[in-house]
């Protein structure tokens with residue numbers, strides 16, 4: 364998928380050289396926003412690339428431009444598109460939207476029937492999710508997989524989540540249930556999707 368001067372595609376083994384840089388930028392951006400994130404190692408990000416469970420974007424000059432990956436929870440019944448990051452020098456070009464659109468359709472293809480969900484405090488992500496067809500839901504509609512909620516432990520707001528027994532926090536939860544919801548955007552023309 365081409366967006367202006369960028370190519371957005373499913374990541375592969377060849378992209379693993381960018382994993383450390385992507386992780387470093389995820390950590391830097393979280394620090395700058397004053398929020399926490401579910402911290403991931405470069406090895407974890409690289410494994411997502413090898414398994415073709417990630418989407419990566421490049422500028423036409425070869426610079427890494429953006430990334431997101433897929434995680435499954437509750438024995439594959441729930442899928443989260445996580446770790447969205449756009450290189451700061453390339454923000455506000457529509458890249459996050461393109462990356463999330465591709466990750467969304469890749470998730471639908473790889474995990475037919477699974478419920479797609481995300482939690483975020485970010486307006487950009489809320490907007491994009493809404494445009495894809497997600498809707499806001501209470502946390503009761505999300506996975507109760509403890510491993511997912513443990514991922515929040517590195518967030519500054521984790522004590523709030525814990526005090527609410529994983530039933531509420533500052534993030535807005537959004538869900539796309541393929542049994543109910545229909546995609547609101549065109550599927551990109553890509554053989555992986």
Ligand SMILES: CC(C)(COP(=O)(O)OP(=O)(O)OC[C@H]1O[C@@H](n2cnc3c(N)ncnc32)[C@H](O)[C@@H]1OP(=O)(O)O)[C@@H](O)C(=O)NCCC(=O)NCCS
Pocket residue numbers: 392393446447448449450453454455456457458459460461482483484485486487488490491
């Ligand atoms: C959030 C982030 C991914 C957005 O990337 P981007 O490529 O600049 O976003 P896009 O250009 O695709 O913008 C999508 C929409 O969000 C809006 N948007 C982008 N950044 C925004 C911001 N910081 N605040 C509010 N709205 C924003 C855009 O205006 C656009 O809306 P529109 O369609 O109505 O014009 C990027 O700023 C980033 O990597 N931030 C750090 C990591 C992060 O916050 N990840 C999300 C974790 S949930």
